[in-house]
Amino acid sequence: MKQDIVSRTAENESVHTRKGGANENVDFGPLANWVGFHLRLAQTASFQAFVQEARAVDLSPGRFATLMLIGRNPGISQTALAAANGRDKSTLTPILEDLERRGLIVREKMKTDRRSYQLSLTDAGKKMLDQLTVCAKRHDDNLDRIIGAKDRVKFLKILQKISAEIGGEE
Amino acid sequence: MKQDIVSRTAENESVHTRKGGANENVDFGPLANWVGFHLRLAQTASFQAFVQEARAVDLSPGRFATLMLIGRNPGISQTALAAANGRDKSTLTPILEDLERRGLIVREKMKTDRRSYQLSLTDAGKKMLDQLTVCAKRHDDNLDRIIGAKDRVKFLKILQKISAEIGGEE
DNA sequence: GCAAATTGGTTTTGTACCCAACTAATTTAC
């Protein structure tokens, strides 16, 4: 609910505020039609919803993606994982430490290259991943319901196109 | 470039890696089709691109949205601003302090309610906003080019729908 | 083979964010 006023555009009025305050008719100006702004709002909202969905299992969306990628690519290195995940490798350091401490993953030094770790899930990690996958599925179904089945593929394609192309050409 | 592998889905191979390492054929599993994940990636990418676009003017996307909202709604309170912006009010405190220190906004105590501030732009703030608007326009045109003019409206509508509906029903 | 460059991971530093607890001003109840 925290974001009740957030989602509407400029032509929109009469938000359910009971205060007569300044916030019921906010003019978003050009912001109202800018993709970047709404991308942020949507991402935030979706993130929150996921946390909500997965609060039973105590693991954030970021951790979930990490777990999934390790599960799908056993032996993956931290750098490759960071890249796949769209995060800096330094961001992963504490996350992986945490996951290891919780007994969800193992990090083994490679024989051939003693700099890098091979990451893989423990049995507990696999179980956790399964549980999370259920939550994530529910979350994604929610999104589906909002997006509409027929637009979903297109929508996803555009999102991918954005992350693929926008940084690419400097 | 940092995100080169990030954008492709599971059926995709042969990324331009020159290392023969683990990262060229990452299996994203169900992640590949999950909206939340790609929403995050796209948001991050777009954010980065904006920063790049606006690095001449030294102000982040978040600050920009804040400035725009104040410019469009002079006299708005911090709480209303936070809501419109999709952020917690406590997040705004240091941002507004900074903007004030830079001489871009003024905060005046309301006569009628001495708890709240009325925010507005200074002339410098207006000038800054104009400059930023140009950058943001360029950024948005970039996104347009990627999304395609005909899909843009639809895309935006879906983003708005997500932020509007996903948190709303617990 | 050995110095130089590169690469995998960690540390440090700084930013952006949220939440919960707090203070001060205001409104509501009675």
Place this chain on the structure above:
DNA sequence: GTAAATTAGTTGGGTACAAAACCAATTTGC
């Protein structure tokens, strides 16, 4: 009119992230 509830903003504690500097292991040049 005063106590209780509410509201605007700040503070403090904690998480998630990136960038740059760093260490150790590895590869490259010659």
